[in-house]
Amino acid sequence: MELHILLIFMIFAAIIAIEEKDLLSSVIAVGAVGFALCLAFLILKAPDLAITQLVVEILCLIILIRATINKDLPLVIEGRWIFNTFSTLGFIAVFLLFAWLALKELPGFGEPIMAVVKKYLQESVSKTGSVNIVTAVILDFRAYDTLGEATVLFTAVIGIMAILRRPGRKK
Amino acid sequence: MINNSKTGMTLIVKTITRLTVGLILLFGIYIILHGHVSPGGGFAGGVIVALSFVHLMLAFGKDVAVAKVSKNMASNLESIGAMMFLLIALSGFLGGSFFLNVLAKGSPFDLLSAGTIPLSNIAIGIKVGVGLFAIFLALVVLERAK
Structure with missing residues (x-):
């Protein structure tokens, strides 16, 4: 059942990726197809393929987005160091929590x-x-x-x- | 051509390379042939064989390495390795199924044992070694063709 929902989602995302005029939206639709494929691998009990698909997908998405955007993206770092520090610490804590849960198994x-x-x-x-x-x-x-x-x-x-x-x- | 001082790196690098490159090639061949009795195998040994030619190219310049393995020879050997592996796979049909190990198993720890596994290792070794070297060669030689 989940597999069919994912497949229909992938078909729609692929059609959007073909028909969309804006390159960036098209690239993001392709990324959605890739992540849905990753979930499909997980449902089909192939976690190793899912991990590979996830890594390749993220790399390809970053490279494609970098290639479609011509101008440099603005990077705002000054004046927000409290927020940045706390969000970094929060993500490290979440990562360690999930790593601990996974390593126990x-x-x-x-x-x-x-x-x-x-x-x-x-x-x-x-x-x-x-x-x-x-x-x-x-x-x-x-x-x-x-x-x-x-x-x-x-x-x-x-x-x-x-x-x-x-x-x-x-x- | 080897003693031409204009291409490649300095005399020190060239002398050391002349001493070591044969040993590296030999070690790669050893890893390929002993893939079924010791750690290693076709992929690892093929990479070492490719690195020996890359070493030659870095030290002496591209002309010396191209004289040893030209681009056509590289692509031919690559195809031959792939066809050899496929033939070994198809030879399994002699016993009834794809990739069946049809040859005699021999006794463990012998060099001539494990049926088709050493042959597959040799095929993969040729393919990987020449394939990686062909990629390096294409990036070096064909770069200026515009």
């Missing part, structure tokens, strides 16, 4: 939550013959992921070669 070292981890640890040597369990996981059990990663690198190299290539001979 971490499983102990060597006691993984997921059952599949125990299977990897017990059977990787007998099933793959590789003593390096990390290599056994990335190149045997989860080799399909590694193929995707290699494709990402390949695409990056092709993109850089295509952008930086010499222009056609016009002499």
Whole structure:
């Protein structure tokens, strides 16, 4: 149910991003799509992808906003140091509170939550013959992921070669 | 071309580079080949191999490094690495499924063990090493083409 609401929201935000004339509004609509995708990953029980999506989204949003706004943004700092200090301290306190709550829930070292981890640890040597369990996981059990990663690198190299290539001979 | 004093850095850097660059390349190849018995693997070893060529380029200037690995050779090797990895993936169909480890497992701690994993490491090593070097080469050589 939440997933459908998120999907409809993403579709509407994407349409707004295409149709909007103002570049900055368009960029912000794209950012809304990204954050909704992040929430969708969370609902689909993939927190690692959600974290990656969040980080990439924030970076892309900052770069795109910086690229669309030409003039420098005014930075007001004088005369407001009390407010700035207290808001900084408040955010640090909130961050520490949530970090404490999250760290309490971490499983102990060597006691993984997921059952599949125990299977990897017990059977990787007998099933793959590789003593390096990390290599056994990335190149045997989860080799399909590694193929995707290699494709990402390949695409990056092709993109850089295509952008930086010499222009056609016009002499 | 190597002893040309006009390109690259000073004589001290060039001498040290001449001594160390082969060792760095060899260490990268060692990391790639021993990926299944010790920490490391295709990605880490490939980065070290790429860094040895970057080292060469920084010390001697771009012409020496381009003479070793040209841009066409870099893109060809990159594609060959990707195709090798894909072929290893498809060879799993000999046993019935994608990415199945079809070769003999061997005994643990041997260099020739773990079936297709060392082959995958070599393919990824070629791909990553040449790919990273190709990115560096593109940023250095193709920058002035306007």
